[in-house]
Amino acid sequence: MITVGEISYTNIMPLYYYLNKEAWKKEGVRFISGVPSFINSLMKEGAVDVGGISSFSFGENSSDYCLFPDLSVSSFGAVGSIFLFSKVPASRLGGKTIALTSSSASSAALLKVILSKFYRQEANYSVVHPDLQAMLASHDACLLIGDDALAAKRVSSGLFVYDLGEQWKTFTGCPMTFAVMAVRRSAAEKSGRLLEKIKTQMQESRDRCVREQFRPLVRTLHPSLGGDEKSWHSYFSGLDYYFNGEHEKGLQLYYQYAYECGLLSKQPVITYFDGCMSVGR
Ligand SMILES: C=C(O[C@@H]1C=C(C(=O)O)C=C[C@H]1O)C(=O)O
Numbered sequence: 001m002i003t004v005g006e007i008s009y010t011n012i013m014p015l016y017y018y019l020n021k022e023a024w025k026k027e028g029v030r031f032i033s034g035v036p037s038f039i040n041s042l043m044k045e046g047a048v049d050v051g052g053i054s055s056f057s058f059g060e061n062s063s064d065y066c067l068f069p070d071l072s073v074s075s076f077g078a079v080g081s082i083f084l085f086s087k088v089p090a091s092r093l094g095g096k097t098i099a100l101t102s103s104s105a106s107s108a109a110l111l112k113v114i115l116s117k118f119y120r121q122e123a124n125y126s127v128v129h130p131d132l133q134a135m136l137a138s139h140d141a142c143l144l145i146g147d148d149a150l151a152a153k154r155v156s157s158g159l160f161v162y163d164l165g166e167q168w169k170t171f172t173g174c175p176m177t178f179a180v181m182a183v184r185r186s187a188a189e190k191s192g193r194l195l196e197k198i199k200t201q202m203q204e205s206r207d208r209c210v211r212e213q214f215r216p217l218v219r220t221l222h223p224s225l226g227g228d229e230k231s232w233h234s235y236f237s238g239l240d241y242y243f244n245g246e247h248e249k250g251l252q253l254y255y256q257y258a259y260e261c262g263l264l265s266k267q268p269v270i271t272y273f274d275g276c277m278s279v280g281r
Pocket of ligand 1: 007009011012036037053054055073079080081082103104105106107108145146147149178179
C-alpha cells in the first residue's frame, strides 16, 4: 500500500487536480491531506510514502528521500502567499519578537536566512498557531503562509508586508522552491512502478493546468475560496510548478545559507527518484 501526502493549500493543487484518485484508491493508494508541517512529520515517520512536503524538510531528511523530477511549488519572484507582516521595517527587526506559523518549515527557515544574511537582524522567534490578529497581539511581526497568508493580506493595511519569494529573488537572483514532491527511498525501492505512474499523472496534471491557464481549476475552487477569478489566475500564474537546473541551483543556495545559519546540521544531497526506483510493483 502507498500513502500519498497532499498539502491542503490552494497553491499545490495543480499537481493533484487531475489525478484519478478514485482509480488510485482501487489500487490501494491512500491520500492524506494536511498543512505542510503535518505532512512533513508523517513523511519523516514513514506514514506517508510520497507527497508534497516542505523543501526544508527534504533538506533535513535528504538521505532517506529522493525527488520526483520536474515537480515543485516554486516562484521566480513574488510568490503571493508567503508574507512577513511587521509593525516595523525589516531592517529594524533585530531584538524584536516574530511569530512563525506552525504550518511552515521552508518559509520559517527562509525568513531567518533573509533577516540574518541580508538584513543582518537577529530576532527572537516563536512558533505559534497561524492567526494574524493573535500573533500580532503578542509579537512585533509574524510569518504566515498558504491560504492563511492570502486571507491575512486582505486585512493587513498599516503593516509592513514582505513577500519572501520576492525578497529571495532580490537578494540572490534565484528562484525559490517552497515545496518538492518527495519519495521515501524505501518506497521507491519497493513500489517503483506504481510510483512512476503517480509521478507521470502529477506531471500531466500540472501540464494540463498550465495549458488551460488554470481556468477550470479556478472555476471549481473560487466559489468556496472567495476572491475573484482574475486574482486567482494571477496567483497561479505567479507560481512555478517545475523543477530543473535553475530551481536546483536556487534550492542548493537556500540549503547552503540555512546550513551557515545553523538551521541544517549538514548540507543536503539532492537525489532523484529515477535513480533510486526499482522495477518492482
Ligand atoms: C507557496 C507556498 O508554499 C508552501 C510553503 C511551505 C513551507 O513554508 O514549508 C510548504 C509548502 C508550500 O506549499 C505557500 O504556502 O504559499
